[in-house]
Amino acid sequence: MFTVSPxxxxxxxxxxxxxxxxRFFAEKLDAQSRALGVLLVGRLDGRPVGDVWVSFSPAPEAQVNEFLPGVPMLVHLEVISVLRNRGFGTSLxxxxxxxxxxxxxxxxxxxxGIENPDARRLYERLGYxxxxHGTIATGYYWVxxxxxxxxxxxxxxMLVKSLR
Known part of the structure; x- marks a missing residue:
């Protein structure tokens, strides 16, 4: 059974x-404790198999804050490779x-990422x-x-979806 919870x-x-x-998960759990976002974890039969960070804090990119102020952002969607393409990412x-x-x-x-057409297809299929406002040159630190x-x-x- 697949479940999703914080x-x-x-x-x-x-x-x-x-x-x-x-380090990523420790940082996100700390940020969650400060109400900056929620780390959702997908579990299959009780074991974690994927996650997504839902950020409620300002984006690191100025353009996002300018054009989408206060809009929550999904970050770091992942499902372990052997379980991809089975609907778990969609559930997350x-x-x-x-x-x-x-x-x-x-x-x-x-x-x-412009180099990730598979992910983009998933998001577009889900209504994003x-x-x-064009592309954004950004990046991330990996520790x-x-x-x-x-x-x-x-x-x-940036992809956006109306939740109405």
Whole structure:
């Protein structure tokens, strides 16, 4: 049985065992404790198999804050590779949309890398549409469990969905 629910701090080790990324999950759980977002975890028979961060804080990109102020953002949707294309990612997105809607928001957004057409097709199939403001040159830092920090540049397109 597949379920989606917010992560709790006591689940950190389980998340890391299956999905890795200790620092990412620790940071998101800390941010969740400060009401900056919600880390939703998809579980299959009780074991974590995917996640998505629902951010309620300002985006790191100025253009997003200018054109989509206050719009919650989906970040870091992932499902373990052996379980992809089975509807789990769609279920995680649906749970995220319901969370956002339950908090009174009428739209949701996400950035998708221009080099990730498979993800874009999924989002478009679920009703997300490209915004009219072009691409954004951005990136992210990845901090390994050893503490090494590496910058990964990325060009993204913002997709937006009405939740009405």
């Amino acid at each position: 992560a709790t701090p006591d689940q950190l080790d389980d998340l890391v065992t299956l999905l890795g990324q200790r 997105i649906g749970a995220a949309e319901e969370l956002v809607r339950s908090r009174g928001h009428e739209r949701i957004t996400l950035g998708v 549409a490209e915004w009219a 390994g469990d050893d503490g090494a920090r590496q910058w990964f540049p990325e060009t993204i397109t």
